[in-house]
Amino acid sequence: MKKVVIIFVFLFCFSAGNFGAQPVANKTSANVISQYDLSVRILPDAHRLEASGTLRLPIANVSRSEIKLSLSELMQNFTVEVIEPVASAGIAKVEMRDTKRGSNKWIIRPVRPIPAGQAVLLRFSYAGGEQPANQFYIGSEVSFASAYGTDWYPLVDGENDKGIGSLQIFVPAGQTVYATGKRRSSAQEAEQSAFKFEIIHPTYFAFAAGNYTVVQRNGSVPVAIYSLRPHKNMEQYLDGILRILNLLAQEFGPYRFDEFTLVEIPNEQANKAQFSGAAFQGFFFSSSAALDAPEFNLALPYFAHELSHEWFPHLTALKKGRGRFTEEALAQYGSLRVVEAIQGATTAEQYRRTGLPNYNADFSAAGYFKIAASGADQNLANLKGEPGRRLAYTKGFLVFGMLSREIGREKFQRILRSITRRYAFREIGWNEFLRAVETGAGRNLRWFYEQWFERTGAPDYQLIWKQEGKIVSGKITQPAPYFRATLEVEITGANNRRLLKTVEIIGNEIKFNWSVPFKVDSVVLDPHYKVLRWIPEFHRQSNKPTN
Numbered sequence: 099m100k101k102v103v104i105i106f107v108f109l110f111c112f113s114a115g116n117f118g119a120q121p122v123a124n125k126t127s128a129n130v131i132s133q134y135d136l137s138v139r140i141l142p143d144a145h146r147l148e149a150s151g152t153l154r155l156p157i158a159n160v161s162r163s164e165i166k167l168s169l170s171e172l173m174q175n176f177t178v179e180v181i182e183p184v185a186s187a188g189i190a191k192v193e194m195r196d197t198k199r200g201s202n203k204w205i206i207r208p209v210r211p212i213p214a215g216q217a218v219l220l221r222f223s224y225a226g227g228e229q230p231a232n233q234f235y236i237g238s239e240v241s242f243a244s245a246y247g248t249d250w251y252p253l254v255d256g257e258n259d260k261g262i263g264s265l266q267i268f269v270p271a272g273q274t275v276y277a278t279g280k281r282r283s284s285a286q287e288a289e290q291s292a293f294k295f296e297i298i299h300p301t302y303f304a305f306a307a308g309n310y311t312v313v314q315r316n317g318s319v320p321v322a323i324y325s326l327r328p329h330k331n332m333e334q335y336l337d338g339i340l341r342i343l344n345l346l347a348q349e350f351g352p353y354r355f356d357e358f359t360l361v362e363i364p365n366e367q368a369n370k371a372q373f374s375g376a377a378f379q380g381f382f383f384s385s386s387a388a389l390d391a392p393e394f395n396l397a398l399p400y401f402a403h404e405l406s407h408e409w410f411p412h413l414t415a416l417k418k419g420r421g422r423f424t425e426e427a428l429a430q431y432g433s434l435r436v437v438e439a440i441q442g443a444t445t446a447e448q449y450r451r452t453g454l455p456n457y458n459a460d461f462s463a464a465g466y467f468k469i470a471a472s473g474a475d476q477n478l479a480n481l482k483g484e485p486g487r488r489l490a491y492t493k494g495f496l497v498f499g500m501l502s503r504e505i506g507r508e509k510f511q512r513i514l515r516s517i518t519r520r521y522a523f524r525e526i527g528w529n530e531f532l533r534a535v536e537t538g539a540g541r542n543l544r545w546f547y548e549q550w551f552e553r554t555g556a557p558d559y560q561l562i563w564k565q566e567g568k569i570v571s572g573k574i575t576q577p578a579p580y581f582r583a584t585l586e587v588e589i590t591g592a593n594n595r596r597l598l599k600t601v602e603i604i605g606n607e608i609k610f611n612w613s614v615p616f617k618v619d620s621v622v623l624d625p626h627y628k629v630l631r632w633i634p635e636f637h638r639q640s641n642k643p644t645n
Contacts, residue, residue, distance in 0.1 A: 130156045131300050132254050134263035140307050142238045142270060149173075149251060150223040152181070156258070161214045165206040166255035170234070170248050171197055173226035180208045182219035190220075200231055201249045222252055230370040233304075233383070239364055240326060241269075242383060244376060245302035253302075257418060260300035267293045269307045276324055276361050277305035278379055299523045301412065304378045306361045319343050320357040326364060329389040335360075338394040342405050345436050350409035351515035354522060355380035358408070362386055375400060377407035396456045398440060399433045399449065406432030414521040421528030423481045427494025430461065431502075434495055443626070450496060451627045452635075458491075463630055464639065466492035466556070471640030475554040479528065496630045497550045503628060504546060504584070505539045513538030549581050557581035558632040559603070563621040570614045574623065575607040581631075588625040591616040 136151035155165065169176055178190045188209035195203040212218055227236045233247025243250040253259040264282070267275045269291045279297035287294065297303065306324070314322035315336040321343070323332060339360065343353055359381040368374055368385035376383045382404045391397045406429035410416075416424045437454075438446035445454070453459030460468065469475060469492060474485045478494055481487070502510040517526065517534050526534070532551075536543045557580075563572030570589060582604045589597040595616045601608055624631065 130258070132156065132259070132261040132263075134251070134261050134265070134297075134303070136251055136263065136303070137266045137268075138251075138305075139268040140236060140241050140270070140273075142236060142241055145228045145236045146225060147227045147236055147241075147243075147250075148223075148225040151221070151251075153220045153222060153252060155218040155220070155254065157215060157217055158212075159214055161211050162218075163207065163211040165208075165212075165218070165220070166195075167204045167206060167252040168201045168249045168255040168259070169204060169224065169252045170226075170231065170250055171200055171202050172229055172231060172234070172248070173202075173224045173250070175226075176202075176204065176224040176252075177222065178206050179221045180212075180218070181221050183212060183216040185216075186210045186212045186218075203255055204252075224252075230367070232372045233376055235367045235371050237367065240306065240308035240367055242304070242306040242361075242363060242367075242371070244304035244378065244383070246304065246376065246378070247372070251303060260302060262297050262300055265295045265297065265303055265305065267295075267305055267307060269293070272309055273307050274310040274312070274324065275305055275307045276310075276359055276381060278303045280356065299379060301379050304376075304383075306363065306383060310362075315340065319353050322357065322359045323389075324359060324361045325389065326362050326386070329386075330392065331394060332389075334394045335389065338398070339401065339405070341440070342398075342402050342436050343408075345439050346402070346406055346409065346432050349432055349435055349511055349514060350406070351413075351518040353408060354413050355408065358405070360384050360389075362389060375404045377404045377412065379412045380408070382407070391456070395441065399437055399454055399457045399461075402433035402436035403429045406430075409518055413523065414518045415525045416531065417525045417527045419528065420479050421531065423487050423490035423494065424478075424528065424531070426487060426490040427478070427498055430491055430495030431498040434499060447626045450499070460488070461491045461495075463492070463496060463627065464636060466496070466630070467632065467636040467640055469493075470555065477552050477554050479551040493556075493630065500550070500583075500629060501535070501543075501546060504543075505535070509539065510535075545582055549579075553579065555579070556630045556632060557583065559585070559623055561587075561621065561623045563618075565614070565618045568613050568615060569611055570618055570621065571609070571611045572621065573607050573609040574601065574603055576603065578606065580605050583629050583631075585624050585629060586626070588620075588622045589614055589618055590620050590622070591618050 133154040134151055139148045176192055178192050180186050180188060180190050186208040191207040193205045195205050231248040233244035234250055235242055245253060265277055267277060269275055271291050273291060275293035277295045278301060279295035282296050283292060283294040308326055310324040310326060312322055312324055313332045317340050319340060321336050321339045323335060343358060347353055357380060361381055361383050363383045363385055365386050374385040388397045388400055410425040410428045434446060434449055437449055448454060450463060452464045453462035469489060476486055476489055478497060481489055513535050516538060532547055557576050560575050561572060563570055584600060584602045587599045587601060597614055599612060601610060
């Protein structure tokens with residue numbers, strides 16, 4: 099199955115623990131992961147790349163008469179030779195089976211079947227890439243490719259399509275390359291426009307090449323920016339990225355890569371390649387628009403989301419199936435937590451409620467209720483397609499925010515840090531994830547999972563109240579299906595006198611009687627919008643009648 103593409107739509111209003119830790123050894127046995135030795139020559143003026151290499155496939159316990167690979171339809175002259183086992187060696191027959199989502203599905207037939215239990219080593223070559231595609235472009239302005247978007251090198255066609263290995267990229271004189279993995283090229287090789295990288299953790303390979311200028315900052319995590327043209331406030335950006343990484347480490351656990359690098363992609367080419375930000379292990383592609391922001395804080399939620407992906411999925415990934423797009427919801431939750439820490443509770447409330455003005459305002463409760471009103475709602479455990487992705491950005495991160503409050507913020511941090519430690523550079527299933535959260539919380543959370551992950555919709559609470567003497571009484575009601583929640587109620591009076599109460603509603607209503615030592619002007623339910631719910635503003639925008 100094709101993997102989830104990590105793309106994040108980003109709109110500016112002014113434009114159309116223990117850091118520095120060495121990565122742990124890969125816990126996945128090398129004999130069950132594809133291993134590449136890939137060599138790529140970039141020909142920018144021809145909008146083309148030429149590639150060759152070897153692919154060592156996992157051992158199978160059955161005889162194989164065919165091997166299935168996936169390679170972008172942009173690539174031509176695909177040839178494959180079996181090197182090992184010797185009994186099957188020779189030029190293989192390459193047949194195109196079909197095309198799905200821009201990739202050709204190939205059947206590789208060795209001259210003789212590969213015996214069970216035998217290691218397989220293939221040698222391949224191909225060329226192409228003249229047209230832009232999802233996270234792919236070759237040109238004089240910049241060249242970049244990511245197999246999160248386009249199968250620019252041959253992937254094993256199936257569930258286990260990530261790989262490790264080596265990547266060597268040759269570029270025109272003067273260009274610099276940044277890519278997945280550890281840089282292994284010497285200074286002399288780099289001067290000769292040859293860049294080598296070693297990938298030790300299973301992933302999808304990505305690279306960018308261009309006439310980059312590098313600015314960097316040493317710290318608890320070395321950070322760098324590969325820029326294509328001058329931008330203001332680069333030092334501020336380096337400081338901001340490092341601060342975000344520190345905050346996210348508190349939420350998710352230690353940063354596990356040697357460095358972090360932002361690689362600039364021009365707006366035009368990023369648009370053609372269908373992204374504005376795309377994250378990989380230890381770095382991410384960012385459109386120029388983010389770096390053009392006059393202040394780093396204007397782009398804060400965008401950067402915080404992308405950097406959160408260094409934990410989910412690049413450290414710990416969700417297995418395919420149930421829980422799809424959970425990594426996007428967790429990254430958006432990380433973004434919210436960073437905004438709250440740096441810009442304060444008021445800005446975080448605006449983020450939850452209606453979104454931020456320099457960011458995509460639909461990534462908020464308001465955005466979710468637009469989707470719900472359109473009839474495209476889905477439950478978070480079974481999100482599908484682009485509507486599902488947008489639900490992760492809008493509803494998903496708010497649900498994780500509520501879960502963190504239900505459990506307790508510090509305890510939820512400990513749970514997430516435990517998950518990324520236990521499943522470092524591995525995958526976790528959706529049910530495993532939920533069990534780990536419940537175990538860490540030390541109590542039954544099935545009710546929360548059922549109403550927020552397995553069910554669509556959100557509550558529509560109504561509050562009525564009155565004051566008689568020093569007693570304020572009233573009730574909170576909701577229509578079925580009922581949502582259980584703990585809600586704050588703020589009571590205000592003259593001279594800004596305030597009283598904050600807490601209520602738990604489980605069924606259709608809860609009544610209250612409170613002694614209040616002042617004349618009450620208003621009683622407001624959930625004043626800081628900590629619980630995802632309908633409010634009059636969302637009813638108006640969706641034309642949904644108010645209960």
